Amino acid sequence: MFTRILWKLLRASRGRLVVALVALVSGAAVISALLNLQFDIERKLSQEFRTLGANLVISPERDAQAMGWPADSAVLMNQDAVLNQVERLRTQELVAAAPFLYVVAQVKDRPVMVAGTWLDEATKLAPTWKISGTGIASRHDGTGSLLGRNVAQQLKLAPGAQMELSYLGRRALLTVKGIVDAGGPEDNQVFVNLPVAQQLAGLRGQIAVMELSINGTSKTIESYAQRLAANLPGFEVRPIRQVTEAEGELLNRIRLLVLSMVLLILVLTGLCVLATMAALAMERRADVGLMKALGGSISRIVGLFLAEVGVLGAAGGLVGCLVGVALSRWMGQRVFGATVSARWEVLPLTVALMVGVALTGALPLRRLGNVKPAVILRGE
């Protein structure tokens, strides 16, 4: 009988309830869209921040550097010692990891900064690099090189050209396979695979620095750094704070903004439901008076009305959440130019919020418990 009366109540007041339902659906749609966007934006922003380059650097300890030891001895790191630990602690968050060794070599009697690295990984570390030419896909390619845009202009070299690098009598003949336009200091460097730089410098098995790109929040990066540091005694593992802190700060601001908007929408939706329910409470006074006269307890009668509101809230939350998914996808495309994926954990959260708002907005219905049946039955 409870569900029978509930259904009849919903049908009887559908005119007014539709107003409340529209408010709940609208509120749920915007909240669901915002939550979907927020969850997805966090993921997308992390990805975007990864395009800024490495966010974790492994280098020799500061003490060793401060002592001013020569660049080709104590301040270098054993390649295998570092790489083994990085590989051992590899997780899904690790996007790319590349060792670097720098040599100031000569090309056509001009000094150039040569960066030896793994070129396949280096391009993942800096996905915003624009490379014209064929590029180098393998870290084992010992004959190719990439030239920074400025170096290429100064040396008048284009993809396909030959170039000889020399350093302390050691030489390497390389083919230019691409021009790098990075928009930064990389435009002034020559990139070769690590073994080439090591052979030129005469530092086989040595690297100056290891750069890593970790996907995730600043906390994830800090945690990853701590794990690495614990396994690399004698090395400094350091997050690049400008990147991680900017990311953390931005995400915190987005969270605060979304939370404020969700609260505002909840209040507005609640007020709309409240206004509708206040009108409905006036309409229901006669029914409540009669039900009380027939022996209905306050808890049973008000329970009926609150269940009605609860159903309304759940329906509003459910429909609104689905609308919100579509809305977030549309906003993702229009505002961010990216597809926003639906997060299913948003559904129960939105439904629970809407049921809560509906029940809070139904405060006027609770006052129906004070209705005096004798007064109502007299027609007052």
Next chain:
Amino acid sequence: MATLVQVEALRKEFGNVRALDGVSFHVDEGDWIAIMGPSGSGKTTLINILGGLDTPTGGQAVVDGTDVARLKEAGLTRYRAEKIGFIFQQFHLVPYLTALENVMLAQYFHSTTDAKEACQALERVGLKDRVTHLPAQLSGGEQQRVAVARALINHPKLVLADEPTGNLDEANQETVIQLLRELHDEGHTILMVTHDPALGRLADRRIELAHGRLATAARVRQTL
């Protein structure tokens, strides 16, 4: 016959207005009592108190061993559900529930619902073919018969009828009067407020009120 209703020095005041002023009478089980009097004489106030819809300012109103004046809100709710069957002049059916559901609503508040029993109650008042009709689809007489079925569904000790024919045309009045006769013949105790002298004459006894008091105490005592 055992006494079902015992009213002693019953008073009800609304601010400075005395709606009931020391009313005393008793009703035996199976009695059909007509409460009569001009408008404002306290008739409705009296049956509201006996029905647990209102509380007296003073005095006693004992129904089936329960002093209504002493009951709190929860006690009055149970009292109304278990001991009283109401028939109102305005029918007071829930407009969005069918005839059957209106009867079942009283069952729901009393204990558990039984659609078969509710159907039988409607069949008994001649509404077998109207169970799925909404009040708006029923005539006044039919609505009042639904109200009668609803009043009886929980087997109340006392049926309180406030102007049960006041809103009906002559043909429907006769139908409802016939129903009340049948209820009386079956042994139900009925307290009925009416302006209609003809209907009043059908009752076993009459209680006449004026300005909140029994109209003429001696005559009423004699009548009682």
